[in-house]
Amino acid sequence: MNIRLAIQGDTLSIGGIRELNAANANAFRDQIRSAMSDTLKNIEIDLSQAIFLDSCGLGALISLHKTACSRRGLVRLVNPAMPVQQILELTRMHRIFEIVKAA
């Protein structure tokens, strides 16, 4: 999966995601988990490029949310595109993720 990872303090930032679906969700989840070194507790995912998210993708995001929670951190979803934003709202995921619009 061709994604960009960056570390800012205790936050792991992820960008370049185009799709999170049944075929790649588990790989994405495992890649992020292995990147979560002990000093990190928050996960920030840039979804501005994401055009497709299915229920397996949602599952991966929830799994990462649990990882962050276990470190007293959180998952922040940044600038989700409209279709993805709608899916998040439809499945009420906006209640557990922090969804932010950032420049």
Next chain:
Amino acid sequence: MGSLKHEFIRGTALRIAMPWGLAEVRPAVLAVRAFLAEHGLNEEELGACELALAEACNNAVQHTPPSRRSRPIRLEAVLAPLAVELRVTDHGPGFDWPSRVELPEPERECGRGLFLIQALMDTATYLRGPDSNCLLMQRARAEAVVTEGSPVRTAVELERLLAADERIIRDMTDELSSCYESLAAIFRFGREQASQSGIKEFCRRLLEDLLRVTQSRWHILRLLDGGTGELSVFTASDPSLYLKPLQLGDLAMAGRSLELESVQSRRDVWFDQPGMLPPDDPLAVVGGESVGLVHPVYFGDALIGTLVVGGSAATLRLTAAQVNVIHTFSDFLAIQIMNTRYQEERVGALLVARELEIARHIQRSLLLRSLPEVGGVQLSGYCESSGQVGGDFFDALKISDTSMLLLISDVMGSGIPAAMFAVILRGLVRASVAWAAQPAELLGRVNRLLFAELSDVEMFITAQLVHVDLARNRLTVANAGHCPLLVAGEEGRAPRAISPEGMPLGVLPEPEFGEEVLPLESGLRLFLYTDGLTEVSSPDGSEFGTQRLADWLAGCARSRMSVNAMKENLLEELNRFRFDEPLRDDQTFLILSR
């Protein structure tokens, strides 16, 4: 994408065979999305269809076990003017579609697929079958077909498309009107059924309607007689079509009759081209130019019969819709026929039960509440029905202070007729007490009065009369084919069997009846009975018999047993003899002692 097989159907549908695998889902879904985009769906619709289809395909992949993964999963998208329909067909064992699809707890990582499908589509129907499962999803389109971007078409192409559309509309109208016709007919008949006099008339009218709806000319409905295995014509549209019965097991006929063939194969048999009817098929009377269909009529697994519907090749159009109508009518007929048979059986059983009840009531009314008392004579009687109500009874009439008349009788037959004749006989005898002292004369008189009625229904009655005269100390016995009465004295000799000449009542118009006169001595025991008593059988099959009865009577007379004690004693004897064998006949007897 290289592994996908695309197939376009009529330009408004796309079918894709997708190999098993989660990685195959995305390209297949994207291909469908592209197809839908080409046909003018907007972004929101495309997004919804894309995600719903992806979820459906993911499920299909995840629910297919390794043994079934060689068969591709089929994706179909059908664009109708007002809606888009997506279908995903897989060959796995399927899963239970929940009655309510709800979002799982927020923390759960899976279980949102079905929820998304339901939220994004207007309808989602999961059809689970033994070999394949199909998830059918529909979503209404935001706007009618957009022409923008669609390729320019030639006039010829447009004409062809229009013609195709017209054909589809005509087929749909046909189907709709056929369905309406059959529904209307069924409702009409269903309502009339309550007031229907007979199932035959009902079938005939229903099938007339079927001929009209299907534009057929003739029909033959055969019904199976379960007892004989015969398929006989029940109704037909023309008298010439009341063909001879077919025999289910008739092997010689099996290869020649399309009707038998349809029963054996449990399938419709078509003769939809002129000349397809075998020349030696009984159906060939309709003529070689006739075409039609033989449909085996089943109710569940039970064969009811066969229905043949036919007409001329020029007018009869057996389209799929018409065949559906024939099947619907036939299913409905089967239900009605079974219903009628069931009702008849039930009514029949009720009638039999009612008849038995009436007959029992009549027989009970014949039992004397108390026996007459004349001089020092003692009487005791017993009459027990074996269940099937017969016509056994006895009567004892006081004629004067010193005389009485005893009657014992067995009407051959059972049920209401036997009980009725018993009542009539008793009435006639009671009305003829003027002849009590000449019992033979009395029997002759009763026979004259009853002969016509009895011989009309082929019944007869055996009877025995005993006039008891205390003033002259004698008994006068007359007999009409009844078993002998027994007389025993206290001196201990073997009882005598008294049986004067005489045919049963109802056999000859003017028979001769003999009489026998016996002295009425002190200590005498007189025993009248019907032959059900001596025919009581033991578990080893032997009968109680007259000898055992005579021995018992001699014993009673010797020991001067009272008549009531004799009755109890005999019943005990009989029960001991019979042990647990059921009673096969009525038990009736009358005992007199002096």
